[in-house]
Amino acid sequence: MNDLKSSSKNNSRILNHFFQENKLPIIITAIFFFSMFYIAFVHHTIWIEQDGIYYYFNGNEFFDGNSHNIQIIGAPIGTPVIYAVLDNLFGMPFEAAKSLSLISGTVIVLISYFITKNIFGVKVAIITQIIVAVNPKLHLLSISALNELMSIALIISSFYFLTKNELRNSDFVLMGILLGLSFMLRYQAILLILGIVIFLLIRNRKIRYNALKSGILILVFFTTASPILVFNYMTYENPMENDTSFYLLALFQFQNPEWRESISEMREEGLISLILEDPYLFAQNYFYNLFSHNPSKLFNFGVLDNLSVFPPIPVLGFITVVLGFLYAIKISKDKTTWIAIAAFAITALLVFFIGDLHQHYFALVFIPLLILGIFSLKKIQKNFLPLFIVSIVLIFSLAIIPAYRSYHFLFLLIPFSILNSIFIYEVLPKFVYRLKNLEKVRN
């Protein structure tokens, strides 16, 4: 009895300490929560989100024993099952789905502070948290009954452990659990595993040690995700059941009638077979997605639906991210600058002579920056590096499909918001200081 009392006292002391230490981020999170709660439950009163209803119906089919008649598109059965269970418990599927989104959005706002604090300390963390909290796409998803934010919140929560100064085995276990849970809601989490493994294998020369950590991560990930893998295999004879051909047919910019006909008959085939059906056409679409369509959804190169920190103003959000990035890699006039200039020249030649400027314009900036980043890996802060590598892996792998909504990139909100904060906290003041000095010299 005494043990229980002292443990509950201890817990409340820890909680009190946590509140005292983190007043501002908690206030920001609370403001976000109550504002979104008001919109979600006072103004958004009719379930109009088609995708949310689509997944809810899939959940009903699951419990009606009709899973074999579902064609899973875009996401496994995880969220549909949650929606249907909550509907059975509370009888309000719309409210339940909105609540899940609201909680997930709130978790993202709170955890964004702690992720950034891990890397750049309190001040940059607060700025990052504010940037995340005012993002319109996060607002939209936090009030919507959609199968989006829960999986993203789990992915972003894993970033907290990924950005710790010292990565222990327990951190890999927790990352594996969070990403495994996220995988049960959306398959994208597996790309994060790929990114983290790449990071582990290149971070230093302790190959065996890092391979062991990768093994722990992968093992925990697949163990956590096993219910979905087993269900998919038993129901559809494919552990990663998904109709990839649907998205290729529905979204690819470049198509021809022969290709459409073949792909529409390849519903049971995997991505590799779909690519091999016409590798040239796939490459044409892939590079268009990578160097034009998807970047526009990230930074507004003429598309209003975007993730930029200044959504209505084209390009500006990209400039602030780039300046933050150049600061983070501690750019200086050494050989890497020349390598980046050479990369720009080669990319420009390739775009002008082989590619198409209209379709591949982003390569002119992205490739030199990427090369610059790769040659500056040692200069990037140790625990910022995993976010950098994971982001690059995501950008390259998500280009398989043209993102039709900018919030499909929402997990990139954290690294981009951090770079924007670096711009605001580090670059902008130096720029203003230099401008003032210049004025003084002139006067």
Added chain:
Amino acid sequence: MFYDDSFDGITSEISKLFSSKNYERTTVMEFIEIVDLLKKQSGIENSYVMSTHVQYAYHSGSKFLYTDFRAGEPSDSLNEFIERKNWSEYDLYISNIHSYPRDKHDLLKPVPDYVIYDNIPYDDNTPWYQKPSNHADVSILSNSDNEELPSNFEILYKSDQTQIVVYKIHKIEN
């Protein structure tokens, strides 16, 4: 699509945010009217509503038959179209996997009891693939006064503002 998307300036938008939900004649109003109308139909829970939007079926408690109204053969009659007689295998598949109950293996072969037609023009900014126009022409559905409409199509609702038309489909006696 169902909430009023008009932007009337920042001040007006802020005051709208704190005003009570007093919808004027907006798309959401029409949506509620259509749902209420469907709910009143006898046996709605066992009826199929054919539409592009699943929301009508969810809120009225009916079954759902998905269509984007761009399928079938150009020579198809309206009845052939709603019975999905000449739809391509792929169009049928897409319809079946988005309908409710789900019917991936095309076992149910439902015929709609209600059709909600809202001819939304293609948005040039959408990345979704735009089908070529060699499909059944069902645009006559937007004109409920047209004499060429089959006699088993009974009009239940028509909006002059959004052009949404709701038909009840009577079974044709053989």
